[in-house]
Amino acid sequence: MPNPAPVPDHVPPDLVRDFSYFTGPGMCPMRGGDPQGALADLHDGPPVFYAPNNTYDGYGTWVFVRAEDQRRVLQDAETFSSHRRIFEKALGYDLPTIPLEIDPPEHGAYRSLLNPLLSPKRVMAMEAANRARAAELIDGLAAKGHCEVMTDFAFPFAVGVFLEFLGLPQSRREEFLGWADKQFHGTPEERGEAIRTVIAFMEELVALRRREPAEDFMTFVVEARVGGRAMTDKEAVGMGALLFVAGLDTVAAAIGFDFRYLAENADAQDRLRADPGGIVLAVEELLRMFPTVLMTRIAACDTEFDGIAIKAGDRISCPSMVANRDPAEFPDPNRIDLARENNRHVAFAYGPHRCLGSHLARRELVIAMEEWLKRIPAFRITPGTAPLTYGGHVFGIEDLRLDWEVG
Numbered sequence: 077m078p079n080p081a082p083v084p085d086h087v088p089p090d091l092v093r094d095f096s097y098f099t100g101p102g103m104c105p106m107r108g109g110d111p112q113g114a115l116a117d118l119h120d121g122p123p124v125f126y127a128p129n130n131t132y133d134g135y136g137t138w139v140f141v142r143a144e145d146q147r148r149v150l151q152d153a154e155t156f157s158s159h160r161r162i163f164e165k166a167l168g169y170d171l172p173t174i175p176l177e178i179d180p181p182e183h184g185a186y187r188s189l190l191n192p193l194l195s196p197k198r199v200m201a202m203e204a205a206n207r208a209r210a211a212e213l214i215d216g217l218a219a220k221g222h223c224e225v226m227t228d229f230a231f232p233f234a235v236g237v238f239l240e241f242l243g244l245p246q247s248r249r250e251e252f253l254g255w256a257d258k259q260f261h262g263t264p265e266e267r268g269e270a271i272r273t274v275i276a277f278m279e280e281l282v283a284l285r286r287r288e289p290a291e292d293f294m295t296f297v298v299e300a301r302v303g304g305r306a307m308t309d310k311e312a313v314g315m316g317a318l319l320f321v322a323g324l325d326t327v328a329a330a331i332g333f334d335f336r337y338l339a340e341n342a343d344a345q346d347r348l349r350a351d352p353g354g355i356v357l358a359v360e361e362l363l364r365m366f367p368t369v370l371m372t373r374i375a376a377c378d379t380e381f382d383g384i385a386i387k388a389g390d391r392i393s394c395p396s397m398v399a400n401r402d403p404a405e406f407p408d409p410n411r412i413d414l415a416r417e418n419n420r421h422v423a424f425a426y427g428p429h430r431c432l433g434s435h436l437a438r439r440e441l442v443i444a445m446e447e448w449l450k451r452i453p454a455f456r457i458t459p460g461t462a463p464l465t466y467g468g469h470v471f472g473i474e475d476l477r478l479d480w481e482v483g
């Protein structure tokens with residue numbers, strides 16, 4: 077970890093806090109941790125503060141605690157830009173991550189193009205295939221009486237759905253799983269290598285679909301026009317690579333946190349098995365309690381936020397896991413109420429960059445829980461084991477070992 081950057085002169089000393097999403101208490105990989113819960117006490121402190129040694133690359137960041145303030149930041153893309161160039165910085169590769177790192181108004185042109193591809197109607201058209209995929213994976217585990225959820229179910233399921241979405245054969249699942257494993261869990265070198273492989277794959281797919289159009293996502297993208305001109309190869313690759321990064325780890329992690337909660341709460345399993353109609357609300361509540369994505373921005377100009385001076389170039393973070401436990405928005409915010417109504421959580425963000433895949437993600441989580449509870453009897457965390465949890469840009473859970481009795 078590099079040395080922390082010095083605190084900039086414009087940051088008042090009383091707003092500086094020793095805090096990190098990467099190395100703070102509960103954030104480092106640990107057995108049986110609760111990384112989202114570890115941040116709940118931020119609501120007892122200042123609504124906005126500066127964390128000098130927050131990021132893995134040595135930069136400090138402003139942290140916005142309150143849900144309402146986060147919404148103000150995320151809505152104001154002119155002041156708080158998404159132009160972070162993640163791939164460019166990680167790989168030295170000039171690839172626009174579309175639409176995540178494009179600011180309005182250009183962002184709107186890409187979003188309106190992509191929205192129909194992940195609309196509720198499109199997602200429902202994939203429902204039967206996705207449900208069959210979940211059922212098949214779980215059927216393969218049921219008689220064993222135990223499994224490691226992330227590698228045996230969550231990732232294979234999310235990758236299968238992604239292949240279905242791209243219109244690629246399921247026979248490529250192992251190959252994609254290998255890339256996903258390195259991309260999300262590898263060393264920094266392995267992550268770089270994996271994402272380069274994904275980019276090379278998307279480049280080939282773009283070239284193929286230009287030569288041989290099909291009825292699939294990439295054909296739609298390469299044939300699309302944006303702002304009155306044809307889509308470039310680079311833009312199409314940037315979209316495909318982003319979907320890989322955005323849609324796999326997030327869904328798998330959410331399944332992991334959901335299943336851990338159920339494994340630790342036998343009564344919740346019983347209730348949802350008896351009343352599967354309650355699963356839709358339960359999934360929302362678990363998204364509220366265990367969201368995984370940290371929203372980050374860069375100040376595009378000097379500005380002031382409730383009297384606090386923020387300078388152009390300052391980093392900003394809006395942790396969904398903190399907003400989702402804001403007592404001003406959620407009664408009894410640290411209690412899980414699987415039947416909570418009007419659950420306006422921000423697990424899928426807010427504003428122009430609100431998650432494009434939220435309809436699909438929601439159905440994946442509901443299908444996963446429904447099919448699991450139908451096929452697997454009372455399950456628990458295997459005694460003597462504890463899952464590995466961690467914070468970061470996407471909070472995660474690994475090595476989640478469950479067992480159950482085989483009848």
Ligand code: HEM
Pocket residue numbers: 174175176177187318319322323324326327330367368369370371372396422423424425428429430431432433434436437
């Ligand atoms: C539980 C699963 C998921 C969670 C918690 C999640 C969360 C998020 C969040 C918080 C953002 C906003 C990031 C920001 O503003 O900086 C986002 C954006 C995005 N997500 Fe998701 N996501 C999930 C699943 C998916 C899936 C399955 C897909 C696609 C198949 C997807 C595609 C995207 C895309 C393309 C964006 C960028 C949208 C834009 O910039 O306009 N996500 N997601």
